[in-house]
Amino acid sequence: MTQSTQCLTRTLFECDGLAPWLARSSRRRVTLLIDPGVLESEIVARVRRQVAKAGRGEQLVVLSGPGTLSGVLDLAGRLSGVELVLGVGGGSLLDQAKLLALLHGTPSARARLTVPQRSGMVVLPPGTERALGLVAVPTTLGTGAEISTAACLEYPQGKRLISGECLRPDIAVLDPVATDTLPPELVSEAVLEALFRLVSMYAGDHADLPTEDALTEALAVRLVTVGHAVRRARQTGTQAGTQAGTQAGTPVDRPLRAEIAKLSGLTHQEWVHLGRAAWGNKGWLIANEVSVALGVRKMRAIAAVLPPLWRAIAGGDERLGSARRLARLWSSIRAVDPAGLPGDPADGMAALIDSWRVERRLTADDDALDAIAGRIVRAWGAGLPMLGGLTKNEVRELLTAVLRAPEATRC
Numbered sequence: 001m002t003q004s005t006q007c008l009t010r011t012l013f014e015c016d017g018l019a020p021w022l023a024r025s026s027r028r029r030v031t032l033l034i035d036p037g038v039l040e041s042e043i044v045a046r047v048r049r050q051v052a053k054a055g056r057g058e059q060l061v062v063l064s065g066p067g068t069l070s071g072v073l074d075l076a077g078r079l080s081g082v083e084l085v086l087g088v089g090g091g092s093l094l095d096q097a098k099l100l101a102l103l104h105g106t107p108s109a110r111a112r113l114t115v116p117q118r119s120g121m122v123v124l125p126p127g128t129e130r131a132l133g134l135v136a137v138p139t140t141l142g143t144g145a146e147i148s149t150a151a152c153l154e155y156p157q158g159k160r161l162i163s164g165e166c167l168r169p170d171i172a173v174l175d176p177v178a179t180d181t182l183p184p185e186l187v188s189e190a191v192l193e194a195l196f197r198l199v200s201m202y203a204g205d206h207a208d209l210p211t212e213d214a215l216t217e218a219l220a221v222r223l224v225t226v227g228h229a230v231r232r233a234r235q236t237g238t239q240a241g242t243q244a245g246t247q248a249g250t251p252v253d254r255p256l257r258a259e260i261a262k263l264s265g266l267t268h269q270e271w272v273h274l275g276r277a278a279w280g281n282k283g284w285l286i287a288n289e290v291s292v293a294l295g296v297r298k299m300r301a302i303a304a305v306l307p308p309l310w311r312a313i314a315g316g317d318e319r320l321g322s323a324r325r326l327a328r329l330w331s332s333i334r335a336v337d338p339a340g341l342p343g344d345p346a347d348g349m350a351a352l353i354d355s356w357r358v359e360r361r362l363t364a365d366d367d368a369l370d371a372i373a374g375r376i377v378r379a380w381g382a383g384l385p386m387l388g389g390l391t392k393n394e395v396r397e398l399l400t401a402v403l404r405a406p407e408a409t410r411c
Contacts, residue, residue, distance in 0.1 A: 010134040015046045015174045022054035027083035027133045031059045033097045035089025038139050067374045068154040069094035070204040075105040084133035091143035095151035098167045107133035122378030124164025136169040139178045142190030144173035147265040173263045176254035184234045187252045189299040190357045191227040194264040204280025215272050217332045224336045279386045283309045290377045303353050303360035308401035311346035319388035364403035
């Protein structure tokens with residue numbers, strides 16, 4: 001029997017509730033998809049103990065590298081007797097777990113994912129269902145992949161965003177043990193990623209929605225407060241490391257990481273974005289292509305894109321968002337740290353990113369700028385609705401502010 005695709009994800013805080021849930025499920029054969037970087041970790045050991053405690057059979061599959069269309073299709077074809085997919089890893093692995101759970105036994109989804117198209121987005125039709133159960137255990141923070149209805153997949157033409165209610169996991173396990181080895185700088189990036197996702201939909205929409213706006217503003221303030229707490233923890237760790245003659249620093253503690261995981265998931269919730277413009281987050285579209293083209297982490301690209309994007313919005317480009325709503329949101333965010341954050345939204349966001357020690361400086365030459373602008377328009381514009389009518393030249397102009405030209409080499 002296929003599951004309902006309209007159910008919300010149930011969140012378990014720590015692994016202990018997993019065995020009772022598995023024991024109540026009619027699905028007896030569990031396929032564990034594990035990121036090789038965490039194969040010997042405590043969180044994997046905990047998950048496997050829960051599977052065994054529930055009396056469920058286990059098939060272990062270790063996945064490495066980014067998820068590709070051919071790789072996911074091949075794995076879906078090779079696995080047999082699967083009833084439930086349980087993914088333990090970062091956002092890329094959880095995306096592959098989602099797609100494997102969808103593709104196994106759902107021919108219509110396979111056809112949808114393989115149809116030739118230039119768009120950077122694949123929307124699964126309403127009513128699409130998956131035959132397998134799905135549990136997500138994230139070992140990173142910020143993506144919210146364990147809650148979201150989307151997944152990213154590498155195609156020969158580039159990375160595509162796949163969206164559909166059927167990609168929402170049944171269970172998300174948020175256990176801070178899973179992020180014990182996450183470097184502190186990636187914790188800061190995680191808070192910024194969740195904040196970016198939240199504020200971009202708010203500022204990218206021109207309509208005032210009192211309830212949704214209030215929820216977004218409250219979450220944004222909480223995320224910035226938590227981001228500052230991470231900053232303080234990192235500063236304390238750096239000072240301790242310097243005094244000890246090392247640069248190892250002190251990890252961000254488990255309660256704070258648990259709070260970040262919870263907040264990140266909340267930024268994906270329907271009530272926060274209900275009624276928002278479908279393509280409000282144009283910054284993600286641009287940052288996605290910058291990341292792929294330059295071979296940098298997604299958050300490096302997002303940190304580079306965000307201040308220039310906000311400057312363009314504040315400057316009056318209504319296709320990118322609302323200057324009025326951006327100013328209102330920034331006023332709420334700035335109240336957390338009025339002495340340290342400038343009043344101008346773009347300058348203020350740049351100062352916030354720098355204070356969190358997230359690297360935002362990227363460079364590219366003219367040829368690269370032209371190529372990236374072309375990629376963005378081909379995947380998201382030129383008749384497609386996502387870019388709101390932005391032309392290649394206009395995208396390139398924005399990219400010029402994002403990707404500062406490299407300084408000339410001095411003899």
